[in-house]
Amino acid sequence: MLNKIQQIGANTLAIFSGLGRATMMLFGALFGRPRPIKAWPLYIKQLYVVGVQSLLIIVVSGLFIGMVLALQGYTVLAKFGAEQMLGPLVALSLLRELGPVVTALLFAGRAGSALTAEIGLMKATEQLSSMEMMAVDPLRRVVAPRFWAGVISMPLLALIFNAVGILGGHLVGVDWLGVDGGGYWSAMQANVDFQQDVLNGVIKSFVFAFIVTLIALHKGYDAIPTSEGISAATTQTVVTSSLAVLGFDFVLTAVMFGG
Amino acid sequence: MTTRKLELLVGFFVTLAIAALLLLALKVANAGVGGSDQTYHLQAKFSNIGGLKVRSPVKVGGVVVGRVASIKLDPENFQPVVMLEINSSYNNFPETSTLSILTSGLLGEQYIGLQPGFVDESVSILKDGDTIEDTKSAIVLEELIGQFLFNRGN
Numbered sequence: 001m002l003n004k005i006q007q008i009g010a011n012t013l014a015i016f017s018g019l020g021r022a023t024m025m026l027f028g029a030l031f032g033r034p035r036p037i038k039a040w041p042l043y044i045k046q047l048y049v050v051g052v053q054s055l056l057i058i059v060v061s062g063l064f065i066g067m068v069l070a071l072q073g074y075t076v077l078a079k080f081g082a083e084q085m086l087g088p089l090v091a092l093s094l095l096r097e098l099g100p101v102v103t104a105l106l107f108a109g110r111a112g113s114a115l116t117a118e119i120g121l122m123k124a125t126e127q128l129s130s131m132e133m134m135a136v137d138p139l140r141r142v143v144a145p146r147f148w149a150g151v152i153s154m155p156l157l158a159l160i161f162n163a164v165g166i167l168g169g170h171l172v173g174v175d176w177l178g179v180d181g182g183g184y185w186s187a188m189q190a191n192v193d194f195q196q197d198v199l200n201g202v203i204k205s206f207v208f209a210f211i212v213t214l215i216a217l218h219k220g221y222d223a224i225p226t227s228e229g230i231s232a233a234t235t236q237t238v239v240t241s242s243l244a245v246l247g248f249d250f251v252l253t254a255v256m257f258g259g
Numbered sequence: 260m261t262t263r264k265l266e267l268l269v270g271f272f273v274t275l276a277i278a279a280l281l282l283l284a285l286k287v288a289n290a291g292v293g294g295s296d297q298t299y300h301l302q303a304k305f306s307n308i309g310g311l312k313v314r315s316p317v318k319v320g321g322v323v324v325g326r327v328a329s330i331k332l333d334p335e336n337f338q339p340v341v342m343l344e345i346n347s348s349y350n351n352f353p354e355t356s357t358l359s360i361l362t363s364g365l366l367g368e369q370y371i372g373l374q375p376g377f378v379d380e381s382v383s384i385l386k387d388g389d390t391i392e393d394t395k396s397a398i399v400l401e402e403l404i405g406q407f408l409f410n411r412g413n
Contacts, residue, residue: 041262047269091287156276163279189289198283
């Protein structure tokens with residue numbers, strides 16, 4: 001009995017010390033002497049790796065999710081003779097929920113796991129310690145560019161996801177199922193509000209970007225420097241950040257659209 | 260890969276994202292250029308507004324001329340007061356105009372129909388802050404059914 005309680009205590013302490021180390025890492029990476037001109041190529045490189053290389057999976061899944069939404073929505077709406085509401089259905093589900101959430105989940109799998117593995121391997125092969133030896137701060141040189149690249153590129157990816165998804169819905173709804181094209185756009189314009197729907201979706205994806213990138217970097221930086229440790233850290237990145245995204249999504253939806 | 264090629268690809272990525280934001284803003288949400296027109300306000304009291312909501316359209320003969328800006332309850336006589344936001348290009352409605360709350364289709368959402376009234380020398384034009392006196396309330400389906408059953412009973 002006492003051992004169990006001790007176990008709970010140890011787990012709690014581990015969680016909080018992990019949070020503390022993640023925060024320390026973030027502060028170390030973000031607050032220091034800024035040198036934007038010298039570090040510019042590093043940032044560009046990370047934006048390319050994290051953002052541009054995730055573009056293909058985001059565009060393809062956005063297109064298919066928009067098409068599936070239109071197909072599914074049409075079968076239900078057609079029963080009530082409300083096909084002209086297909087546009088708002090597709091646009092609102094994408095802008096408010098699916099765009100930010102699915103982008104964050106795909107991003108965690110596509111870019112987050114790669115970040116963790118890369119930094120974990122850097123630690124295992126003692127590249128990080130060698131940097132410290134040369135008086136180069138690995139937090140500033142390795143972690144900071146990756147963090148900013150993640151936080152900047154995920155909202156952009158979510159915007160592209162939404163736009164492609166709405167076009168995919170148009171493809172299926174208007175070009176294939178024969179919903180009126182003018183009605184698709186005009187009903188959408190009447191029901192979608194720029195601040196309420198588009199901007200809140202962007203805010204959501206900023207929060208998710210922060211969570212996913214921070215978890216990925218922290219798990220990599222904190223990984224046990226063995227091959228087993230890195231594999232465990234990569235798995236934890238995907239699992240923890242997916243769960244965190246889904247949990248925060250509920251909270252954010254309740255705050256933004258619940259009242 | 261050279262820095263130039265990386266910068267090009269990142270620039271392409273950011274441009275694509277901005278294009279997506281523009282598509283969402285202009286084509287999907289219809290915000291920005293067209294949405295920030297000049298408006299003026301009119302007031303109206305109803306006895307029952309039914310399912311009217313803020314941002315419901317105000318139509319003249321089916322053309323949207325404005326939207327509902329706010330809905331409040333008058334604290335003295337407990338009547339709903341609806342504030343309308345009318346586009347400034349439609350600024351010549353006479354004060355004899357009437358408002359009625361209508362429903363688009365059988366299950367559609369409710370909107371305010373504005374019926375312009377007659378004009379002669381004694382009738383002035385509605386200005387910002389004026390109140391439209393002649394209003395017709397929303398038809399509540401339950402009351403209608405109740406009346407119908409009551410009449411059948413006689």
